[in-house]
Amino acid sequence: MGVIYYAAPEQYIAYDPKMVRSKNPTLDIFSFGQLAYFCLTNRDPDPLRIEDNCNVLSQKLANSCAVSAISKIIDLYRECTRFDAAERIQTFAEVLARVVDIRQELTHSDVNAHIELDEYANELIFQMNRGVSQSVDGHTFVSASGNWQVTFDWREQQRKRNSLMVLNLHVQPTRRVALQNISNDKMRRVLNQRIDNCLNVYGNRAQRHPGQKGEFEFYVDWHPEAMTRTSVLELCRMLQDVFSSLDSI
Known part of the structure; x- marks a missing residue:
């Protein structure tokens, strides 16, 4: 199962041996979200306090890029780590599309660019x-x-x-x-x-x-x-x- 911080809730709360070998992408999508959190904050996420993690993530990114980009990053993290697997992003194709969109946002985020x-x-x-x-x-x-x-x-x-x-x-x-x-x-x-x-x-x-x-x-x-x-x-x-x-x- 790996480190518990990065495991989906269904892998350890209602433990089912079959779940460990499951090929359901939502398991890996949850882990991706938690790993992304670690990469951006350099700290382990709390697997059960997602909103607290979102606040930490926001504070870490506050001065690094525009609020529009930060909002997209946090939305992606939140939707990857929903407690209910059915409410998470369901495919890595969508995750990749969202990452590309965030990359575009960051590429065009200039602190001296005109804003409304x-x-x-x-x-x-x-x-x-x-x-x-x-x-x-x-x-x-x-x-x-x-x-x-x-x-x-x-x-x-x-x-x-x-x-x-x-x-x-x-x-x-x-x-x-x-x-x-x-x-x-x-x-x-x-x-x-x-x-x-x-x-x-x-x-x-x-x-x-x-x-x-x-x-x-x-x-x-x-x-x-x-x-x-x-x-x-x-x-x-x-x-x-x-x-x-x-x-x-």
């Missing part, structure tokens, strides 16, 4: 969640610490004769924000200064706007220099710096 608005948004969510699905909807994600929730949308902005798309990010705490022995007004000034220190690095590409009176919140307008994955990764670094600065108080 929805691709930019998907890449942002994927990178900020490190590949783990935590979003409430298509335009919301939570910081790594869990302390900040970000909701965003695209807005059209007129500049002279040109129309530009600006990403407006609304940042709210997921818990009450307070500093011991410091008034709310002073706390706001301290937090806003920390935010501005992080944004100043990016010049006029990032501007903070105050939130409404009451609970601490703020808005950031992000002006992409170009609609590329490089721009998304730059935005992610900025947000991570902001959250790290706020969480360190």
Whole structure:
């Protein structure tokens, strides 16, 4: 049967000696999926926690290629390793076709290639969640610490004769924000200064706007220099710096 990590569930859960000699391709397809996981992550998969494996795989690939390619890789892995053999990919011809499609996707994945608005948004969510699905909807994600929730949308902005798309990010705490022995007004000034220190690095590409009176919140307008994955990764670094600065108080 080989190492149990790479054996299909039906080979060891309800052990049947005939299954060991079975020529059913779904057995080898399961093993292929697990071997592919090992090749991409350099660690053994958990044979019974496929979704956990998918999250690890996503995190491992997060900065290496576009989210569209990562999604196809994870979909292939998930469909090769279904617990029920009848729900797996049934032939290696289909596996090969999917691998060829992924190869094409990777070949044409250029971090400086133009991407559309929805691709930019998907890449942002994927990178900020490190590949783990935590979003409430298509335009919301939570910081790594869990302390900040970000909701965003695209807005059209007129500049002279040109129309530009600006990403407006609304940042709210997921818990009450307070500093011991410091008034709310002073706390706001301290937090806003920390935010501005992080944004100043990016010049006029990032501007903070105050939130409404009451609970601490703020808005950031992000002006992409170009609609590329490089721009998304730059935005992610900025947000991570902001959250790290706020969480360190």
